[in-house]
Amino acid sequence: MKRIMLLLALLPGPREPAQVNVRLSEWKVELSQQNIAEGPVTFVVTNSGQIPHAIEVEGQGIEKEIETIQPGATGTLTLTLKRGRYEVYCPVGEGSHKKLGMEARLTVGSVRTSESTGYDGSAMGDAPAVQAISVTGGGPVVQILPGPFPFPDSAAPILQAFGDEREGLESQVKNGPYSNNVGRISGTFRFTAWDKGATRDSVDGIAEFTTQDGARWRLVLDRVQTKDVPHHPRFGGVILGLFYHGVTQVHTPLVPTINSAVALWAFGHLYRKGTLVTDNAMVHVMLLSRTRRDGDFALACWDCSRNKIEELQLQILPGPGEPKFDAPGGFLF
Ligand SMILES: [Cu+2]
Structure with a gap:
């Protein structure tokens, strides 16, 4: 034993x-x-x-x-x-x-x-092929005026997880820059963005447009915003190729679920009728899968991620702690 x-x-x-x-x-x-x-x-x-x-x-x-x-x-x-x-x-x-x-x-x-066989960045498909992108708006120029978000029931369960941002977003569901209330305007927008990692991203661009009230605006982009992008969970800078918004729980669900060729967050110098309004306008730009239909530019889908990437969106909001300006936030170029 x-x-x-x-x-x-x-x-x-x-x-x-x-x-x-x-x-x-x-x-x-x-x-x-x-x-x-x-x-x-x-x-x-x-x-x-x-x-x-x-x-x-x-x-x-x-x-x-x-x-x-x-x-x-x-x-x-x-x-x-x-x-x-x-x-x-x-x-x-x-x-x-x-x-x-x-x-x-x-x-x-x-x-x-x-x-290192079987582990190699390019073989795994995780090395971005493109590090920079240049985009020039070419479509109809549209101003998105304040109004209700057309898919409030789809966004509601996603907003549950948004903590202290929820209240602000819920007020944007009722009246925000994500509406079907649009107007045709005129203008141009072009930019180049570089995706170089966490702190070295960069942007160079200019938008010029005349809003529905007849005011001429000019936005100069020369630096990205890498911190304090006020959306849950936080990230910023330049990102090439991103599936987010909508159901993803990544950034606001008041933009439908989309795929973007480029998404960037920047601080912009904003001029109205030639006068500087702010050096710290908060700017979000996306070249994304189409969310709005031809003709009336109403939001056409809650999940738009499979649509062709051909919509150029520009959103301009006041800087942190700065007063509202009288141009609403959203534009298509
Ligand atoms: Cu994850």
Whole structure:
């Protein structure tokens, strides 16, 4: 009996999975360790953010994801990983969470750099092919006047998660720059935007237009806004290729769900009839999948993400703490 006990103690038991703690938030995936041994591993994933997230582990022929985790909740994923490099990212939002920074790298076993087969930025499709974009408006120029948002019931459940921004957004549902109340105006808009990472994004552009009241406006864009974009969850600067708004819970749901070729946030120098109004107008520009129909330019869809990317939107709002100006926020070029 004694001999058998000893034998059992010497036998290698099933290996306990290694544990990697993963913390998800906007817009980061943080791993407790970036290097682990080959074999079984359990990812203990906590969503510390404000919106639902998930993880997908990809590399060496593996592509496994966890079910979506609600804010504050935890989930686990156990995998057996062989030696190599892996990518751990959030698959929510058709790639937009990943694009906003929710990705991390994990190395299993010891891997020499020359052996990075199966993990390579371009092969994984995560290296943006375009770093800059130049856009010139060419369509009818339309001013979006204040009015009710046409899909209030679709936006209502999304707004539940917006915390202290909810009240302001709910007032914009009733009367805001996302309405079907539009007027034809004249003007031009062109810009170039550079997507160079968290702090080096840049923009150079100019919009000139005459609003319905006959006032001539000029907006000069020469710097992006990377912080304090007043939308949940926060991000700014220049982003090329982003699926957001609407049902995504990313930024206001008073814009339908869209796909954008470029989205940017900038501070603009705004002039009215040649006089400087502000150097800090808050500007949001998107070249996006079409949301408005021909003719009356009414919002035509709540999910517009599959439409052709051909709508150029410009939104100009007063800077933080600055008084309202008498031009409403939204324009199409
Ligand atoms: Cu996410």
